[in-house]
Amino acid sequence: MASSSVFLLMVSGQIETAEFPEYDNIYCRYCFTHGPDWLITSGLEEGITQITKKSRDERQMFVWNFPLDVTFKSTNCYGWPQIVVHAYGLDSFGTDVVRGYGVTHVPITPGRHTIRVPMFVPESSSLLQKVTSWFLGRRPEYVDPRVVAQGEGREVTRVKSQGFLTISFNVLMKDMKKLGYDIQPSDVLNPIMPENVGMATTGMSEA
């Protein structure tokens, strides 16, 4: 294991803005979830942003510009890291309630990505519950926000859309190719051809 091969995924970026119509005083918490083959080598796995008020213009935008900076180490693409963001805010009674959960994968291609993450909250299971939860300011929340990063058990929940969150990622990778992953984005102008493809065809034609 002296020279264990890993690849690195460096993610920096920002939780930039959000749109939560009707709400104000929002802050976010985020955490990264990842598979068993991943390790965070540097940076924060979790964080909490400042509270922000919506802008006083027609955009009604919440701006955090909260920096993310984390580096992952991994041996396996399985369990690619996801960022789970859960936003909280004060309701009309001043209670801290959840305003949205959102999740997105860290982009799998290097470069800059801006992702608009839809946010949602679990719904109360009944109307009565809804009323009481509104009164008591104890809205239904996920037991563990990380469940939004996985599919298990989601079928039992009902959620409501709440808004959007914009996250920008700057993704950098190291040694992906060494482990056989080709992650370069391919487009019409610069198609990426795996190296061995051409070789194989020439080999065939020779044969």
Add this chain to the structure above:
Amino acid sequence: MEGRSRRRGRQKDQLLERGEDVDGISNPSMDSETEAAYQTFSQTEGESSAAEMAEEAAEAEHLVKDLKTRRRQRKKALSKLTSPKEDVAGELKSMRSTSRQRVEDTIREEEMATLSAEETTTAPIPPATEDGLATLPTDESILPTEEEIKATEASKEEAESIERAEAAPSAEPPDTERSTKEQPGTPRAAPTGAEAGSKPFGQSSMRARMKERLAKAKEEAEGEIEKEAREERDRQRSLRAQQPDSRYDAVTEAELERTTEEKQRQLRLRWEKRGQAPPSDKMTYMPTAEEAFDFFTRVWEPEPEEKKDEDKEEEEPKPSTSKTDADEEETEARKEAKKDEDVEKAEDEKPLLDDADYDEEGYGPTAVRRANITSPDKLQEAEDKLLFIPPLIARPASEKVQEQLEPRFLEEEGFYVGVRPAVSARNKNKMENRLLREPDKGKQWFGEDGEMIVFPDPLRPTPSRPPMPEEVEPYLETVFKKAVMREFDSRYIDGVLDGSGRYQLDVDVNSIMFTHHHLFSREHVLATRLTQLFTQYTQRRSKNMVNFLTDKLRALKSSSLHLQEYILGHKGEMSVVDRTNYEKRLQDYKFEIRQTRSVRDREEQMDRSLIKNIIRTWKELRSVREQQHCTNTPVKLQILKETVDKAQDETQWQMDLEDEVEEAREEHADNYARKMLICNEQMEKWEKQQAAKRDAEKKLKTGRRGSKASKASKGSKGSKQGSRTDLQDELGEAEMERYQEILNEEDLPKPDAPEEFDENAARDQIKAKFMSIRRRPGEAKLYPELSNTMTVTPTSDCPRGEQNRREEVSRCKLFVKVLFNNKEVSRTGNRPLSQEFRVTFGQIYNLRIVQWPESIKFQIYETQGLSARFLAELYAAIPEASVTSQSVQLEEMEFSSDEKLEFGHDAVGSGVPFKFDATASILVTLMTSGTISTSVAWGVNEDGQPLVPPVSQSSVTNLFAAMKKMDPLAAIGATGVVNMEKLSKWFQESRLDPNDPANADLIYLLGSRSGESGPREFFRLEQLQEEFDLCSEADFAANRRFQMLSLRDREVAEFRTAKMVPPFEREIPRDAFAEYERKQREEDRQKQIDDLEGVRQAHSRYVQKIREQVIMRFRLASHQKRLEDMVVEEAVPNIAMLGISLMRLSEPRRPLKPLRKERKKVTAQAIKGDEVRILVNIIRATNIPIRKSQSLAAGGTTTRELDRKPTIRNIAGETMVHPYVEVMFQRNTVRTSAGDGPNPSFNEELELPLKAPNDDFSPNALQGVQDYIYLNLFDEVVVDILEDDRERETAVHQRLEKKWLGNIRIPFSTIYLNGKIDGTFRISTPAVLLGYTYDHTQGGGGDADMPMEQSEEITFLSLFITIEPPLIQPEAVKERFDTNEDEKLMQFAERWQEDLQSLHPRRHYKTSVIDVNGKNVFLTRYFKALKPPPEIEGKANETQQNDFAARYVSLIPFVSDSVVFPGLCDIWSTCDQFLQMLAGDEEEHAVLLTNLFLGLGRKAYLLLGSAIPEGTTAYVLTEDSGEYYIWNSATGKRYSVHDNYCPLQSVGCLVNNENVWANVHQYEKPSQMDFNVNSTASWRPFFGRSNPSPGLGSIQPEALIYHSPNKNYVLDLQEKIEQMLKNKIMEWRSRYITRWNRHCTQIMRRLLPKLEENCGCAMEQQDLGELEESFRSYKVSGFPVNVPFVDLNTIVEAVFSTGVHSQETSDIEFALAVYVHGYSNNVLSIWIYVASLVRLR
């Protein structure tokens, strides 16, 4: 502007060459003019944006700090000219972090400058002027001096001006600044000002700091400066003498001199620049590097005087309008310049001047000094000098144009002059005035017309940008989209309802003609038939099949003949293959001929019969007409006859006949040959068989004879086999059988030879055929001709019936509905039926469609009066895309109706049999039928374009196309696969032409198959799976990484937590799989160990296996999330609960009633090391056995003697026993102090540390702790070991000995799961306690109703145990498991349970439990009468049997479920699983015991409740003739329900195989309850009248399989345990010698089996006596310990806890006997008798 930038560029170059900071000094002050203009435009510029300033200040501050250190260096370096400012200024200018190098360069240069300045003492300033920066120090060095002067002067204006200069944003001091007073300030501001050209500067804090710094620098530099100044002064003095300055009269000479000097210099610089540079920007000169170098190195010669004049001249063109001050300054400047001229040339000066200019505008050093109060007049005066207030009056144009020019108006001359921007005249005048004050009167700024040059108004009156509509945020924009309706089967052509395309179907309903109608008369029927026959006839005639076939036949014949000839002719030449080919062809021809002939024959026959039929029908028709005396139909038949030549016919006939005969012969010949061949073959076979049979018969006979003769047989085969007779015999037998078989075979039929060809018969046959089907020779040819020429009889002439019929017909009307996709889209009008039974509609319906046509239907209705009758329904074909309404032709479609109608009149009706006439015997039944002529075609629009849906080449298959979309298999073309086998077979048979392009598809299809060996005989479910496989299964198995990943995915224990699985196989550590594989191997091995220990291990492995299975199931279950697992949600507060809580508020406060406070639970993380303790509070013990004799303890008489006497209490107060309790847990021991007497009160709290495995206090780890808490009751005996009695007076020498009296064993899990244990417990005492007896006078005194013999021998201990701090208990896995039970039952159970629970929340109710499969099982299923182990048969009476059963069960080790299945809920295993595992908790024990009781025929129930110490538990309740007993199945103890000391505290429910009864008693203690389950007041049954039992089957096995214990193992184990214990005891007593008393051991060995027989109860007195008898000379203390066998360690632990070994003396002997009794299924009872013997002295 241009000039400036150029100049700057040059400057830059120069500076760069010198390595100067370009930025630092670049951005030189704007040209004076520009600046002035700038200023006039924005007078507030000085206080420019504060933010900017703040920013800069902050930056500057930072830089300043940075510079401090540097400055210190420099201070040293600069011996004379020290000024920190310019550094700061430089830094500030750059606005970037300055490079140290550069600064140092500067310093160096400065030094150099200074040096040169010193060198050229005559000219102190000029050297510096060479370089922009170099000038600065000079300036500054002068400056402080001046300041000082000012300070002394205390001129207020000056201070102001200084500030103002500093604050001035521009490098350009306004005209007002030109006042002499202000002058000194200007240079000070120079460094700042230089920068201020680009950014305004004037931060006060900055300034303050500058001042401060400056002050310091000033002090340092003062000396030098003054010196320098003095030199200068000297020099100037002469000059001043020429031009005395009146203004400075008041000022002292020195001051004046200095100020003037400075001022002059400044002014000169400025004027030089202002007056000279602007007009001749190009002339601005910056010294080249060379020159600069020269400057430093060269010794300059004094300048000639004329230079000065030049300067003067230059300045002369200044406007005369300028103030006198200016003039003064000018002159001074001139003087100054003159003075300087001796050092350098004018050219050299220029750039320097420029630079100096910037310096001026920078800031200078300031000093804080006290305020100078100047008199207002003075101030006014000064201000007047200083300030210029531009007047608002307009100036005449002549002033503004150049002197000699007249104002010229371009507009008048015809030039285009733009519109001037609107500026108020006031402002304009102000500006003009300002400009006119400029040195050159601002001529640059005025145009030829005397107006200021102004660009035309750039603003356009109209907006150039096209008006844009309000842009909506794209994501806020609402886009209307119509809801799309997409049907699954995509019936819509364009996918949507409102298709874009126009598709049209034209349906033409033309006419209906009835071939039969219920209103037909008989004549009609016949006429129709006739018409039909005739139509048929005409059709046939037009086809003329007979002729065609005859021709074909002829052709075939000739070609066959030809081929035959060819074959004969070329026989020799042809190869074998060819020949067979030809022959085959010949055969084919012949076959064809035969085929064709038969077809022709058939045709001929049909023709003939058709004609016959026509004629017959016609005849009938005629007869009918006659009969009914009228004609209803116009049908008329005429027959034409054609006579023929008979002779010719005959020859033809004959020829045909011969031909056919010949053919028949040939055919027969062929057949004959073939048949002959077959016949011969069969014949041969037959003969063979016959021969074999004969042979066999013969053999059989000889064989029989041979066997009779035994060995003499010389059977041909037998002899060949060898000489061994028995073999021969056997063989003979075999042969015989075979022969017999042959004989028994059925005889093959003897084949018959084929018949010869009989020509005559054949000829006759053919002739007969000819006769029947052919026109005979000479017979005339008949041609029928049908016409509708008959006149129909008018209605009035008809008979009555016919009239009625006709009327009916005329009333009859018809209409047709057109249905498209089963929807009616149109219907025709009601058309009357004609007498000919025709209806003509002639209507075309255009259907515009949006759906794919699936069906087009016509429904024909008949109306008579108002009612419509459905006649028939028929489908039209959906037209091909090519069929359009232009090309379509009407189509006849037949229909019929099965309706039954009968009429009274002449109509024949429909569906009813009728006769044509009375005589006719044939009944005819006709149904209404007819043809409708319609057409369906695609519509065509005006342009002739067909309105066909795009992909409707085959609109019928559209459905399939749609299906294809849904069906992935169809997508890959897997559907509609034909049976290739059959297809290819058919292809072979039909001999299709492979070259025919029409068959190309087929050929292709089949051709591709040719390579395949055969049809696939399997069906692949996921046929594409292979494509998606990452790698093959084998690769997968071989790759360790993949394996690891998949094992991890399966959550296999070893890999569940694997992290960072390496990406390459090679990086996986070699030993990664070692553990896993070892386990796998072990599992495979299993059960091959013949040791008893091994058997135990096998059990534990089984447990392990079950456990893993269970865990797996639970894992699956845990992956099924419920809402509660996902979402935290506040439960809706219950109204009832709200009420209760409200009630509580109103409750009276009871401060004296202590409430137990909930202790705070501690999480595992918060616990460190040994903080966790088990608290044991021992309150009291009752009924402790007492020593039989005090004297014994004292070492006096033998027990025996004393036993005889009644126990007497020692009056002296000596107690009979000194009991104390020792608590042992995890080998840690604590004890109470010794109490007194049999009922001591301890009231002591003991603490024991709790060691968790791996210091992990998490619930999961703690659940696995298997340790027991032993509470041992000891008697502390004081043994006097004083050797010498004489010393008794003086010395005490005693030894404390402890005698074990009994113990309580509580598993840790019980404490952990219950949190605390509180109560009075029965101490399990040994069966035999030598030397102790119970104090009958005391024990059991309390309970009168208690059986005496029980109460007196039971010792109780009251205690309280808990864990401190309280640990978090494992969360029970929420029970949500599958169940195989009926849904209804489970629901009812849930309701039932909830009901009861709400009534009695504390009681323990249960209806279903979880079995090892993780399924919910209804409780009663666990019960079934099971046969007890065979040993029970030895028991005499019922009680003994019961006891034995209980004992048997209790001997099965107790293991808590939490240990077996950590983190899981309670799991109930069935009895066979229990016996297999040989471990379980209360439920398993209780269930087994109940089942055994049931097996014994007792009435038994499982009792669920709670007990101490177990908490929630299961007991067994038996009923025996009205008496109820409660059994603790884990200990085997029986309690009466009335026993107060029964550990059972509350009863929840009773269960047996029939029902579940819930306790609804008021009380729950067993002693207070009535156990009659039939009383509904106390027990509520689960299955009652309302819910009858469905008769749930048991999940228990049919019977338990008991296998008897292996004696050898048992003995082995016994040996093993004994050996081990001996070793252990010796080990524990390592300080002393341990001696073993063999004799005692022997006796004990004899004793132990007896104990076992008694089921662990006390043995009879005589046995005890025997034992005691044997040890008369010893003081014996010992007891038997009985434990179930779990493993060796448990036994050791049990012995250790008794403390027998802890006799701290060597003078002691030990006896140890072990007896293991094996019961069925390896249930072992282990008896250990340990005793210590002390020889009595």
